[in-house]
Amino acid sequence: MATLHAAYALLSLAPLLVVSDPPVVYTQPEQVHLSYPGVPGSMVVTWTTFNSTDSLVEYSPWGGRLFDKSAQGSATLFVDSGSEKRKMYIHRVTLSDLKPGSRYVYHCGSEMGWSDMFWFKPLDDTSTSPSFALYGDLGNENPQSLARLQKETQTGILDAILHIGDFAYDMHEDNARVGDEFMRQIQSIAAYVPYMTCPGNHEATYNFSNYRNRFSMPGQSESLWYSWNIGPAHIISLSTEVYFYLEYGQELLFRQYEWLKRDLEEANKPESRAARPWIITMGHRPMYCSDDDQDDCTTFDSFIRRGRNDTKPPAPGLEDLFYLHGVDLELWAHEHTYERLWPVYGDKVYNGSTEDPYTNPKAPVHIITGSAGCRERTDKFNPNPKDWSAFRSTDYGYTHMQVVNRTHVYLGQVSDDQAGKVIDSIWIVKEKHGYDAWL
Structure with a gap:
């Protein structure tokens, strides 16, 4: 009976008891x-x-x-x-x-x-046939592709991941707690393979400070632009956002362009191109797209492609620079869709041949892969795309890329909506690289 009375006495004090959260270990990695x-x-x-x-x-x-x-x-x-x-x-x-x-x-x-x-597994520039996952626009709400990426990463299928801009949606929100949560989520993939990044428009708040501080890319530009070598490929990461956020410094646009020019010149030296024949770029906003959202890439005079005439001096675009230096493959995101283009330059198609458009193509190949999953869902397409649009999908998913050897690159689009089915794939085959390959 005494035990029962003690229990009643404790219950009577319940409103006065405060259950506190466990102490936070602020030193825990x-x-x-x-x-x-x-x-x-x-x-x-x-x-x-x-x-x-x-x-x-x-x-x-x-x-x-x-x-x-x-x-x-x-x-x-x-x-x-x-x-x-x-x-x-x-x-x-x-x-x-x-x-x-x-x-x-x-x-x-x-x-x-x-x-x-x-x-x-460590990387170096002699790695053979490196394999990548490519995507942009992955948020911590609706991260549709994350589970499949976790399994592929932890089973050793991938050598690296290329995240082509737009993280968390958005890292600065709730006093950067959304950024913390996103970085905890991607630990399940990014702690196992190099997680290589470029900035997107969703990183712009506070002058891209969350992006610049949280990631550790090569070079001295706070991860805004850089390049690196792996296997037979030279990969260039760039900021398309320097064309849109001039309030953070117009000089960044020109600094990046001059850096790109120098990097491409170095990558095109005979000894460099002999060692790494493939030049691949990644940047967030595409030059071309057929989405129905009035983004920059839906206009003929895209800033990324053609530059800006409202700056002093006028800012050059990237299409001619990439074409003249023989960039083979250009990877983009921003549009919450997947789109594969025929080889294109100057808004015109330059297929290798009718039967084999990606065998010895006469212009760079563009891939848009921005449907990994975020709170903004997927986008809609223009019902009447231009001739350069080869394949389109609004499925959630991401892209596989394997630089197989000096002459072959494989690209395949994985649909998370269709249980990992590869819904589109191509082989880019090039016997010659560089500007002369277009002639």
Whole structure:
């Protein structure tokens, strides 16, 4: 009976009891992701904590003595520009002298907290037949393709992921908590393979600060533009947004263009093109598209393609630059659809032949892959596309790309709506690369 009275007494005090949330471990690593710094046998590990800690990665070859190697890096304080001025520490550690083709296990953090254990395979510029997933416009609401990407990544199908702009929708929202949540979500893929990025229009708030601080791409441009080599390919990532957000500095547009020109000239040197014949670009907003939304790519005088005449001096577009330097393949997103174009230049089709349009094409090939899944859903198409539109789909999904060898690249569109079915695929076959290939 005494026990019963004690229970009643405790219940009578229930309104006075406060159940608090468990304490947050602000030193615990989260949002772990990899990137390739462009140096053979290296990998960058990036993560976030909400208090200052050391920046350590412990790692070891698969099957060896666990965590018998370690590397130390540094952390930078990122203060979000929202009303709360939330602070976070972005940690970066570069692992070097890795053996390409081997597999390594790692965790990151400090003695104040460690991440889960992950694994990866190093890249270098002699990797054979690298395989990629390509997409843009992935949000933390309705991330339709994420589960399939998780499985493909963790089963070792992919060597790298190219995220072609627009993250989270949007990283700055709720004082950057949406960005935190998105980075936690993609940890399930980005902690296993290099997650290579370019900025999109949804990153523009506060001068792209969430994008520039959270990612760790090669070069010295805060991940806005850069290039890297893998296998027989030279991959260039660029910002299309410099054509639209002139309030953040018109000089960025011209700086990027001059950088692109120098990079393409270097990539076209005989010894460079002999080692890496494929030149592939990735940028968020396309030059061409047949969506029915009045975006820049729906107009003949697209800023990305033709440049801007309302700047001083006039800003050059990218189509002629890419054509004159023999860019083989141009990857885009922004439109929440998938669209494959025939080889196109100057709004005209230049197929290799009627029977084999992508065999020795006479102009670059464009792929738009922006339907990975976000809260804005998919877009609608113009019912009367131009002649350069070869295949279109509004299914959620992403694109596979494999640079098979010096002459062959495979591209296939995976439909998440159709349980992973490949709904479109092509082989680009080129016996010659460079500007002379168009002649």
